[in-house]
Amino acid sequence: MKKLTVALIALLVGNLAQAQQILTLKDAVNFALENKAEAIKAKLDVKNSEFMIDEVRASALPQISANGGLTYNAILQETALDFGGQTQIIKMGRPWQSTASLSLNQQIFNQAVFTGLKAAKSTREFYQINAKLTDEQVIEKVASTYYELYKTKSQIETLDITIENTTRVRDVIQSLYNSGLAKKIDLDRMNVSLNNVISGKQQLVNVLELQENSLKYLIGMDIKNEIELPENTFEITSVAFAENANTGLNRTEIALLEKQGELLELNLKATKAQGYPTLGLNANYGYLGIGEKMPWFRHYPSAYWSDYASIGLNLSIPIFNGGVNRARIKQAKVDIERFNADVNDAKLGLNLEFENAKAQITNSLITLNTQKENVQLAKQVLENVENNYKNGLATLTDLLEAETSYSDAQNNQTNALLDYKLAEVQLIKAKGELDTLTK
Structure with a gap:
């Protein structure tokens, strides 16, 4: 019985350990790429493009059929025949x-079929690039949601510290009140302040649960799974800094546009091929x-x-069909011209996105450093005011304001760090390096 009890306890502990899954950003991104519907469907499109090539290739192979x-x-x-005048x-x-x-x-010769085969191969490459772009979009969404979740978690940790400090101060005032050295209204105000902080924490706990469910849905994970974020998720890295990055050259959006342009050119060739002679063997x-x-x-x-x-x-x-093919050729040329205008606009937009991302990461870093200094200053002010209050040199209002300022400074630092990490994601995206978040 003792051995059985020990085994059951060990099994229960093991199951609890497995139920709580530590989820890093890398793990979340890779899980999403394997399980999220968008990523799965993009991969299926690539697979389906192989069958499209087979379909076009089949039209160039011999077609054999049996008939009965x-x-x-x-x-x-009946018919009438004349035989010798009869x-x-x-x-x-x-x-x-x-x-x-x-x-x-x-x-034997059908230019439309041959052009269609080239177009089918280009379509496969288009779907491959589109699958990569879909993965990048999934990575961006997961990273942004992940950092939002970590922001809430950090705010809860800040409130835990605030609750601990406020409780300690409340206990000091309670002791002074019991000794007749503090007013009851001061004790009541501290209790109200403490209850407000506890209530604020509970609200954030509810928000955290909703954000965790949203993240699990976003990556395609079962909502019932329990996840836990590691402690070292928020950190300033050098991966985002790149003043001399070749923006636009590595963007998947540009590669996708180039492949779309290639398909439009092939469409023009296929349209022209409808006016070419065809030769077949039967x-x-x-x-x-x-x-x-x-x-x-x-x-x-x-x-x-x-x-x-x-x-x-x-x-x-083909000799004359009323000018139908000529009109189709002109339409295909107009489509190419419109597409070229879209490409130029897209390149301008990507350059703008890159410059804005660099500016945002710089401003976020400045704000983050400022908020770090504010946290240190607010902490020193709180310690000084608390000592002065104990010695009767400061009012309770001064103490409450100092605690509020310290809590606000910590939250502002957390917000600034989140803004920095979101700006980091945008800069990595602008550089065309979102896949680095999977490594």
Whole structure:
């Protein structure tokens, strides 16, 4: 029984340890890339593009088909023939007719088919780039949500410190009140302040739970899973700083636009190819059976069977279709011109995004350093005011204001750190290096 009890306790502890999952930003991002619907569907699009290539390639391969037919001529057609000045009425054919044949068709020259094959391969590359862009969008969303979650967690930790300090001061005032050295109103005001802080913490705890559920949904994790953020998530790194980054060259958006332009060019070529001649090979081989009765077999009585074969070339030369193809070509050219305008605008937007991200990261770092200094100053002021209050040199209002200032300074530092990390994500995105968050 003792061994069984120890084993059950060990199993229970192990399950509890597994239930609480430590989730780093890297883990969250990689989990999302494997489980989130957007990332999964983007990968399936890449897989489906292979089948699209197979479909286009099949149109350039030989097309072989088998055909069979059975016809009963209920009333045979009659015709009149002149034999030596006498007209003879004869019936054409037999009541039953059966055919079985094989046919082959092969494209020898069809520019539209060949261009379509190139377009299918470019489409596969387009989906590959689009899948990468989708992954980057998922990474950006996960990182932003993750840092928002950590901000709330840090604010709760700040309130825990505030509650601890306020409780300590309240206990001091309680002791002074018990000794007749403090007023009851001072004690009541401290209790009200403490209760407000505790209430504020509970509200943040509720917000934290909602944010955790949102993060789990965003990465495709079961909502019932318990997660815990590590302590060292918020830190200033040098990965974001890059004054001389080649913005635009590494952006997936640019690669995707370039591939779209290539597809539009191929569409123009395919449209032009509709006016080119086409050449194809066809071949047929089959059996024809006719008779008074149903001709099931070659040697069936009263049935006559004969085989036939043919080989030919089909040449089609478009001459005039009313100008339809010419109009389509002009439309394709206009589409390319419109696309080029979009590309130029997109490049300007990406350059703007990069410059803004650099400015934001610089301003966020300045603000963060300022808030760090404010926290140190607010802490010193609180300590001085607390000592003065104990010695009767400061009022309770001064003490409460000092505590509020210290708490606000800590929250402002947390907010500044979050702003910095969000700006860091945007700069990494502007540099085209969001995949570094997965490593």
